[in-house]
Amino acid sequence: MRSPIPDYLAEALSHVVSNTSGAPAGYIPELATADPRCLAAVFATVDGEVYGAGDVDAPFTIQSISKPFVYALALADRGFDAVLDKVGVEPSGEAFNEISLEDGTGRPLNPMINAGAITAHSLTGAEGIDPAGRMARVVGGLSAFAGRRLETDESVWASEMEHAHRNLAIGHMLRSHDILTDDPHTVVEGYIRQCSLLVSARDLAVMAATLANGGVNPCSGERVVLAPVVRQVLSVMSTCGMYDAAGDWATQVGIPAKSGVAGGLIGALPGQIGIATFSPRLDPHGNSVRGVSLFERFSSDMGLHLMEVPPAARAVVRSNHVVGTGPDAVRVLQLQGGIRFAGGERVVREAVETLGAEPRVALDLTMVSSVDDVARRMLLEVARRLTLEGHDVYLVDPDSMLPDPDPGDGGRVIVVADLDTLDPQRLPST
Ligand SMILES: NC(=O)CC[C@H](N)C(=O)O
Numbered sequence: 011m012r013s014p015i016p017d018y019l020a021e022a023l024s025h026v027v028s029n030t031s032g033a034p035a036g037y038i039p040e041l042a043t044a045d046p047r048c049l050a051a052v053f054a055t056v057d058g059e060v061y062g063a064g065d066v067d068a069p070f071t072i073q074s075i076s077k078p079f080v081y082a083l084a085l086a087d088r089g090f091d092a093v094l095d096k097v098g099v100e101p102s103g104e105a106f107n108e109i110s111l112e113d114g115t116g117r118p119l120n121p122m123i124n125a126g127a128i129t130a131h132s133l134t135g136a137e138g139i140d141p142a143g144r145m146a147r148v149v150g151g152l153s154a155f156a157g158r159r160l161e162t163d164e165s166v167w168a169s170e171m172e173h174a175h176r177n178l179a180i181g182h183m184l185r186s187h188d189i190l191t192d193d194p195h196t197v198v199e200g201y202i203r204q205c206s207l208l209v210s211a212r213d214l215a216v217m218a219a220t221l222a223n224g225g226v227n228p229c230s231g232e233r234v235v236l237a238p239v240v241r242q243v244l245s246v247m248s249t250c251g252m253y254d255a256a257g258d259w260a261t262q263v264g265i266p267a268k269s270g271v272a273g274g275l276i277g278a279l280p281g282q283i284g285i286a287t288f289s290p291r292l293d294p295h296g297n298s299v300r301g302v303s304l305f306e307r308f309s310s311d312m313g314l315h316l317m318e319v320p321p322a323a324r325a326v327v328r329s330n331h332v333v334g335t336g337p338d339a340v341r342v343l344q345l346q347g348g349i350r351f352a353g354g355e356r357v358v359r360e361a362v363e364t365l366g367a368e369p370r371v372a373l374d375l376t377m378v379s380s381v382d383d384v385a386r387r388m389l390l391e392v393a394r395r396l397t398l399e400g401h402d403v404y405l406v407d408p409d410s411m412l413p414d415p416d417p418g419d420g421g422r423v424i425v426v427a428d429l430d431t432l433d434p435q436r437l438p439s440t
Pocket of ligand 1: 072073074075106107124170177202205269270271272296
């Protein structure tokens with residue numbers, strides 16, 4: 011069978027192809043020459059499957075889509091405190107190149123506008139690193155997100171440098187507030203080089219999927235940044251990624267996203283997919299016209315809005331039944347799926363309401379795919395309380411969803427290999 015997903019993507023492209031409104035960015039002369047007919051959409055799943063339609067391998071410069079990734083590198087290299095000290099996380103509601111800093115602190119409002127992104131660039135690499143080392147860190151880091159070596163488009167870089175007065179003004183203003191401590195010209199040069207890295211829609215989808223996948227590139231398997239960094243980056247993308255269109259975007263599309271003036275657009279839906287589109291004509295906010303319309307379509311066709319999630323807990327308790335009779339009876343609570351707080355609460359409730367009569371209780375995690383930290387504590391607390399009430403608590407956990415199950419404080423869990431072992435005749439003696 012042929013996968014219907016590329017066909018769906020091709021059909022989505024056919025719906026926007028007639029929209030020729032907007033224009034390629036004009037303020038960087040080299041970008042104005044982009045072929046406005048280029049059009050691509052790519053999905054990359056968090057387990058590394060990539061689907062695309064259109065010009066998926068056409069190269070273009072990453073521009074502002076570099077910002078969330080470089081912010082991630084700065085957080086990873088310098089730590090949260092050092093970065094937050096210099097760049098805020100408040101949406102500015104202003105254009106990407108607005109010359110504005112927070113009152114009082116002089117910090118740029120967020121890392122998605124140029125002032126914050128120039129600062130984030132200066133915070134990559136170890137403290138005191140030279141500009142060449144910093145650039146190598148940025149190129150290496152972004153390449154790890156993409157899973158292949160990225161290269162600079164020297165002519166776009168030179169073209170933007172020739173007209174970089176506004177970014178240089180921002181750089182000097184940041185230097186005057188000691189937000190930048192290095193030579194502002196050198197930092198802005200590096201920032202513009204970062205924006206001039208060549209990517210394809212395919213690369214961008216994999217980069218976005220790396221964020222959606224908690225920081226591990228799903229194609230190369232490389233851990234690029236840690237999960238807390240990804241959480242910070244996606245949060246800032248969701249509030250600030252689309253500049254002065256961020257509110258519209260959050261309500262209509264609801265996917266943490268970032269656009270670039272070369273026409274790229276990415277979205278990262280945590281735990282599901284990375285999406286990228288490419289079409290060079292921009293709206294007045296500097297976002298790709300067809301890209302925005304494709305994302306609106308994807309979000310509504312496929313229910314991708316972040317605020318629209320299925321009830322996670324309803325199906326966590328797959329069955330609750332008794333095996334055997336009398337003193338040998340075992341109450342088996344068979345759980346399934348990913349268990350987080352709401353799922354943990356369902357298990358707690360099931361335990362409170364139905365466990366009691368049988369002396370033996372088994373938690374069967376054979377069909378469980380993940381247990382987060384709070385759910386782990388809840389399951390172990392159920393086990394502890396049951397032990398204190400005189401039950402023997404067994405755990406069937408072939409995939410180690412609950413490693414080292416120690417409920418502490420008088421609790422005890424007896425790990426058994428499978429449900430068959432729970433045959434009263436074969437249970438390990440207690
Ligand atoms: N929004 C963007 O993509 C802007 C990036 C561009 N290099 C700039 O700094 O102006």
